[in-house]
Amino acid sequence: MVFKKKFTAGIAFAALMTGLAACSGNEEPATEGDGEEASQQITIFQTKVEISDQLEAAAEAYTEETGVDVEVIGTTGDDYFQQLQIRLNNGTGPSIMSVQNATVAESLTSYLHDLSGEEFVDDIAPDMALTLDEKVVGIPYGVEGFGIVYNKELVNPEDIQDYESFVSTLEKFNAEGINGYGLSSEAYFLIGHMSNYPFSIQEEPVEFMESLTNGEVTMAETEEFLRFGEYMEAIRANTPSPLSTSYDQQVGDFAAGKTAMIHQGNWAWGLLQDFEVDFEVGMAPFPLEGNDKLAVGVGSNWAVNADKEPEEIQAATDFLEWLHTSETGKRIIVEEFKFVPAMTNIEATDLDPLSQAVLEASNSGNTIPWAHNYYPANLVPNDFAPAAEGFFVNEETTGEEFISNLDAAWQNASK
Amino acid sequence: MDVANRKNIGWYLLFTLPLLIIFTIIVIIPFIIGIYYAFFEWDGINANPKVFVGMENFLTLFSDERFLKSTWLTVLFTVLSVISVNVVGLAFALLVTSKLKLANLARTMFFMPYLIGGLILGYIWQFVFLDVFTFVGEAVGLESIFFNWLLNENFALFALVFVFTWQMAGYVMIVYIAGIQGIPGELIEASKVDGASKWQRLMRITFPLLMPAFTISLFLTLSYGFKIYDVNLSLTGGGPANATELFAMNIYNEIFGYGNYGYGQAKAILFFVIIAAITLTQVYLTKKREVDM
Numbered sequence: 001m002v003f004k005k006k007f008t009a010g011i012a013f014a015a016l017m018t019g020l021a022a023c024s025g026n027e028e029p030a031t032e033g034d035g036e037e038a039s040q041q042i043t044i045f046q047t048k049v050e051i052s053d054q055l056e057a058a059a060e061a062y063t064e065e066t067g068v069d070v071e072v073i074g075t076t077g078d079d080y081f082q083q084l085q086i087r088l089n090n091g092t093g094p095s096i097m098s099v100q101n102a103t104v105a106e107s108l109t110s111y112l113h114d115l116s117g118e119e120f121v122d123d124i125a126p127d128m129a130l131t132l133d134e135k136v137v138g139i140p141y142g143v144e145g146f147g148i149v150y151n152k153e154l155v156n157p158e159d160i161q162d163y164e165s166f167v168s169t170l171e172k173f174n175a176e177g178i179n180g181y182g183l184s185s186e187a188y189f190l191i192g193h194m195s196n197y198p199f200s201i202q203e204e205p206v207e208f209m210e211s212l213t214n215g216e217v218t219m220a221e222t223e224e225f226l227r228f229g230e231y232m233e234a235i236r237a238n239t240p241s242p243l244s245t246s247y248d249q250q251v252g253d254f255a256a257g258k259t260a261m262i263h264q265g266n267w268a269w270g271l272l273q274d275f276e277v278d279f280e281v282g283m284a285p286f287p288l289e290g291n292d293k294l295a296v297g298v299g300s301n302w303a304v305n306a307d308k309e310p311e312e313i314q315a316a317t318d319f320l321e322w323l324h325t326s327e328t329g330k331r332i333i334v335e336e337f338k339f340v341p342a343m344t345n346i347e348a349t350d351l352d353p354l355s356q357a358v359l360e361a362s363n364s365g366n367t368i369p370w371a372h373n374y375y376p377a378n379l380v381p382n383d384f385a386p387a388a389e390g391f392f393v394n395e396e397t398t399g400e401e402f403i404s405n406l407d408a409a410w411q412n413a414s415k
Numbered sequence: 416m417d418v419a420n421r422k423n424i425g426w427y428l429l430f431t432l433p434l435l436i437i438f439t440i441i442v443i444i445p446f447i448i449g450i451y452y453a454f455f456e457w458d459g460i461n462a463n464p465k466v467f468v469g470m471e472n473f474l475t476l477f478s479d480e481r482f483l484k485s486t487w488l489t490v491l492f493t494v495l496s497v498i499s500v501n502v503v504g505l506a507f508a509l510l511v512t513s514k515l516k517l518a519n520l521a522r523t524m525f526f527m528p529y530l531i532g533g534l535i536l537g538y539i540w541q542f543v544f545l546d547v548f549t550f551v552g553e554a555v556g557l558e559s560i561f562f563n564w565l566l567n568e569n570f571a572l573f574a575l576v577f578v579f580t581w582q583m584a585g586y587v588m589i590v591y592i593a594g595i596q597g598i599p600g601e602l603i604e605a606s607k608v609d610g611a612s613k614w615q616r617l618m619r620i621t622f623p624l625l626m627p628a629f630t631i632s633l634f635l636t637l638s639y640g641f642k643i644y645d646v647n648l649s650l651t652g653g654g655p656a657n658a659t660e661l662f663a664m665n666i667y668n669e670i671f672g673y674g675n676y677g678y679g680q681a682k683a684i685l686f687f688v689i690i691a692a693i694t695l696t697q698v699y700l701t702k703k704r705e706v707d708m
Binding site: 079082085088089107108109110111241243244307377378381382385386387389390392393394413 | 458459460461462463545563565566567568653654655656657668671672673674
């Protein structure tokens with residue numbers, strides 16, 4: 001009996017102690033917050049898988065230099081926005097996050113800290129800053145571009161300059177047992193980037209998209225889209241299904257010489273290097289309606305979470321300033337992240353061939369804009385990707401029907 | 416007696432209270448909040464406005480074609496998998512309780528897939544369908560059966576049923592084994608003495624006495640089937656062209672893909688009502704058929 005009582009008391013005591021420990025655990029940061037060490041910790045949650053390791057290294061370098069603790073939260077890529085939303089709602093939002101484009105910025109308005117007053121913001125290249133109501137809310141990661149990445153040993157860029165030559169090139173490779181044109185199953189690599197062309201070569205892409213939303217025009221009655229549908233038919237007829245290929249495989253097959261051309265951007269260089277590509281690689285424009293320009297834009301932007309303590313916001317801004325103005329930071333952006341800088345104070349040196357192509361196009365103004373940055377939110381994964389999957393699995397779907405499906409997808413996403 | 420009783424209550428609380436608190440925090444409270452959100456139009460971002468729309472979200476449900484298609488797919492998937500999981504599971508159970516030499520080994524092997532998580536299983540089978548199936552198809556020439564099922568709008572759902580069966584059959588097998596072993600030996604012996612054939616024994620003795628196991632297994636597979644998400648996500652991701660977007664995934668996409676938090680919640684509530692209704696009915700019906708010994 002006595003034993004039993006002792007036992008119960010023991011458990012109660014243990015429970016009490018756990019409770020006390022938990023309480024004191026909560027108080028600690030508060031007392032620390034009063035001291036000098038205030039919010040010397042920031043968290044970064046960003047979307048670009050390719051720079052995860054390099055960013056961790058940058059964070060360590062920053063911690064060494066300044067003593068500010070930088071925690072990098074691992075990213076998963078495709079569902080970044082959902083993860084971010086969950087974190088913001090449950091109060092574990094990062095101090096620095098990625099904001100893909102203006103559409104996303106609008107839905108996150110109240111979380112975006114106004115960076116307009118910061119000095120380093122003035123160094124952003126013209127028209128490259130992410131603005132919302134004339135306030136600068138995002139620093140561009142860098143300039144990125146995509147197009148047809150081709151193997152110079154297999155493809156002569158003159159052979160892919162219009163529809164006829166493009167198709168006959170595909171047919172030639174098909175007969176040789178080589179994949180002529182590789183896409184991959186990820187939403188953006190399957191259709192997201194490809195779908196840019198018919199939009200971007202419109203005279204006023206953004207206005208065109210607005211009238212599309214209003215129902216004033218449809219893609220199915222627009223010449224460029226119908227042509228695009230024909231290209232897609234040719235791609236489907238002459239290449240293996242992209243649905244069973246992942247990004248890694250797509251790039252790997254290209255590096256191994258099994259694929260002659262892939263549709264990718266300069267970000268793929270890191271992966272190409274991992275696969276030890278041993279031939280010369282070039283980037284050519286997608287020849288829709290005589291297009292001879294690469295699609296160049298800003299892939300994502302750094303933004304500071306306004307829903308944090310002022311000290312943490314300051315610390316986060318300091319980190320971004322360090323990254324974009326200090327020698328170490330600038331070196332990291334160019335050499336480690338391999339970004340083509342979108343800042344006038346950072347000079348790009350020693351670029352890889354793909355980034356060099358993008359930079360040259362960008363400097364000469366020989367570019368078409370990224371229309372997909374103005375698409376309705378999540379249009380590509382939600383609606384365009386299923387439409388494209390349907391197109392690729394059903395051989396009897398014509399290019400024209402595919403374009404009508406894209407129309408329906410657009411209406412569904414913008415309602 | 417009173418003293419002893421009070422003591423028992425103390426022990427009772429000590430062990431149930433933590434569980435009760437956790438259950439309340441992670442199930443009951445979110446559930447209630449979820450019902451509340453279902454009446455609002457909201458994009459899921461805390462700082463953005465919630466607009467009260469009353470029953471509108473629930474009314475929209477019935478004209479949402481994608482949702483209705485997803486409902487139909489889920490029903491089809493569940494019916495097919497309840498049948499296949501239970502048939503295969505029962506067959507496994509009868510096999511490993513027979514006087515087979517390798518019974519114990521077989522039992523372990525059959526149960527193994529259940530121990531692998533649904534996500535991983537999905538990725539493994541993705542590989543099987545992609546490489547092994549196409550390889551076998553090319554090797555033996557049965558390309559109309561062995562091709563990548565995942566890239567066919569009609570076959571992708573069967574692929575899902577197939578993998579789900581692979582995963583769950585071992586689990587319901589355990590339930591059936593327990594049921595079979597619970598059947599008293601003298602009943603079997605008596606029937607043998609009376610000259611019953613193997614088939615008669617199975618139909619007249621084993622199956623009626625297995626009714627409680629049927630109840631449990633059907634209940635489990637029915638609700639698991641309706642709620643499936645992990646295998647769905649990793650095997651097909653809802654594709655191709657939304658041909659395998661089942662209930663749970665449709666709700667997830669509505670909330671996190673389209674950012675319609677309130678509407679997605681309305682779907683989730685309906686989802687709950689349907690699952691509750693079906694499983695309760697099913698339990699009631701099978702309970703009535705159970706035989707007392």
